[in-house]
Amino acid sequence: MTARTPDxxxxxxxxxxxxxxxxxxxxxxxxxxxxTTCSSEELAASAGVNSAKLRKDLSYLGSYGTRxxxxxxxxxxxxxxxxxxxxxDWPVVIxxxxxxxxxxxxxxxxxxxxxxxxxxxxxxxxRHDEVVAGLDVRSFEDLESIVAENDxxxxxxxxxxxAAQAVADRMVAAGITSIxxxxxxVLSVPDGVDVRKxxxxxxxxxxxxxxxxxxxxxxxxxxxx
Amino acid sequence: MTARTPDxxxxxxxxxxxxxxxxxxxxxxxxxxxxTTCSSEELAASAGVNSAKLRKDLSYLGSYGTRxxxxxxxxxxxxxxxxxxxxxDWPVVIxxxxxxxxxxxxxxxxxxxxxxxxxxxxxxxxRHDEVVAGLDVRSFEDLESIVAENDxxxxxxxxxxxAAQAVADRMVAAGITSIxxxxxxVLSVPDGVDVRKxxxxxxxxxxxxxxxxxxxxxxxxxxxx
Numbered sequence: 243m244t245a246r247t248p249d250x251x252x253x254x255x256x257x258x259x260x261x262x263x264x265x266x267x268x269x270x271x272x273x274x275x276x277x278t279t280c281s282s283e284e285l286a287a288s289a290g291v292n293s294a295k296l297r298k299d300l301s302y303l304g305s306y307g308t309r310x311x312x313x314x315x316x317x318x319x320x321x322x323x324x325x326x327x328x329x330x331d332w333p334v335v336i337x338x339x340x341x342x343x344x345x346x347x348x349x350x351x352x353x354x355x356x357x358x359x360x361x362x363x364x365x366x367x368x369r370h371d372e373v374v375a376g377l378d379v380r381s382f383e384d385l386e387s388i389v390a391e392n393d394x395x396x397x398x399x400x401x402x403x404x405a406a407q408a409v410a411d412r413m414v415a416a417g418i419t420s421i422x423x424x425x426x427x428v429l430s431v432p433d434g435v436d437v438r439k440x441x442x443x444x445x446x447x448x449x450x451x452x453x454x455x456x457x458x459x460x461x462x463x464x465x466x467x
Numbered sequence: 468m469t470a471r472t473p474d475x476x477x478x479x480x481x482x483x484x485x486x487x488x489x490x491x492x493x494x495x496x497x498x499x500x501x502x503t504t505c506s507s508e509e510l511a512a513s514a515g516v517n518s519a520k521l522r523k524d525l526s527y528l529g530s531y532g533t534r535x536x537x538x539x540x541x542x543x544x545x546x547x548x549x550x551x552x553x554x555x556d557w558p559v560v561i562x563x564x565x566x567x568x569x570x571x572x573x574x575x576x577x578x579x580x581x582x583x584x585x586x587x588x589x590x591x592x593x594r595h596d597e598v599v600a601g602l603d604v605r606s607f608e609d610l611e612s613i614v615a616e617n618d619x620x621x622x623x624x625x626x627x628x629x630a631a632q633a634v635a636d637r638m639v640a641a642g643i644t645s646i647x648x649x650x651x652x653v654l655s656v657p658d659g660v661d662v663r664k665x666x667x668x669x670x671x672x673x674x675x676x677x678x679x680x681x682x683x684x685x686x687x688x689x690x691x692x
Binding site for chain 2: 259261264266267271289330332342345346350357416419422432438439441442443444445446448449450455
């Protein structure tokens with residue numbers, strides 16, 4: 243049923259990979275609204291990209307839609323989810339249970355996309371009494387046993403910047419091969435380990451760039467009334 | 468001193484704009500480590516891009532470094548910060564003070580990049596007694612007066628998905644022209660208003676894609692021992 247052709251294991255460009263979750267979110271929104279088929283233009287508008295780029299991206303998945311009908315929303319969701327791997331169950335550990343760690347532990351968007359938070363770890367013993375999102379906060383010393391018992395390959399770092407490299411080193415030694423880093427620091431990891439950084443201020447800086455451009459626009463462009 | 472040539476107001480490609488904050492963060496790291504000059508290769512490695520792309524990006528700012536010396540770290544920081552607009556003071560309001568709103572209110576990375584959180588708003592009256600990051604949580608009804616008094620142009624939405632569009636509509640009506648949306652929903656806004664979306668699960672999905680590829684790699688590639 244779900245046999246993969248050898249062709250589907252080919253590499254997809256990194257920029258396309260980064261957009262697939264955005265398409266998946268847009269398709270989920272359409273499905274929840276009762277839409278069963280959509281044109282590439284509708285899907286592109288929901289996802290915030292242009293439709294030519296969308297069609298090109300989906301062609302890597304072998305999805306071309308049906309002329310005059312468009313894409314089958316449920317089937318395309320399935321194809322993208324399978325390609326990304328979110329039909330899989332991904333056990334995840336979060337290290338650093340401050341404000342951000344709390345928010346991440348409670349974030350509903352992880353579970354609905356196949357990510358199951360199996361443990362929350364913090365180096366501060368005073369946090370070990372807390373229960374967050376139904377999980378006990380545990381000692382960072384338990385990392386190795388938790389990773390082994392739950393077959394964890396993905397770790398999330400939500401510690402202060404100064405602690406992040408040491409946490410990453412321990413994660414890698416424990417067998418974790420993908421790290422999502424929310425700490426404002428650049429991590430050094432061995433080949434074969436993937437790191438993605440999230441800097442919550444970067445998107446704000448991009449907005450500021452455009453705000454600054456608006457404020458220096460010629461006066462004639464400011465008022466359209 | 469800081470006169471801008473007309474040339475510096477030209478449009479920079481969007482992909483370059485998105486990387487400038489990453490370079491700024493890498494340069495700040497180098498400066499804090501005591502580095503005063505760096506090669507494009509060093510800076511590219513810190514920022515996680517290739518050096519040809521870095522040089523091309525910086526050429527839009529008129530920064531070419533000095534042959535055999537490289538870039539002056541402090542001066543390049545200043546050039547990028549000025550280009551992005553983070554030498555500016557940007558008053559920001561955050562709406563939705565749940566776990567994520569708490570984390571954002573406490574996020575040190577905003578203040579250090581020129582973003583000043585001037586108010587925290589929540590629709591839930593039971594939250595209005597709280598003080599978060601030194602600010603009183605206030606009623607959403609105060610949005611218009613806060614925006615007007617503080618000349619706020621940037622709003623952050625950290626509400627549940629179902630509330631996000633109504634919050635965005637009120638923000639736009641109050642005069643906000645840039646919105647950073649953490650809610651998992653696509654916002655519809657008038658022309659002239661910029662929206663950036665942050666989906667905390669998207670980076671995890673990109674990691675999952677690569678993890679899945681690792682797990683289907685031919686057996687011979689898995690063990691290197």
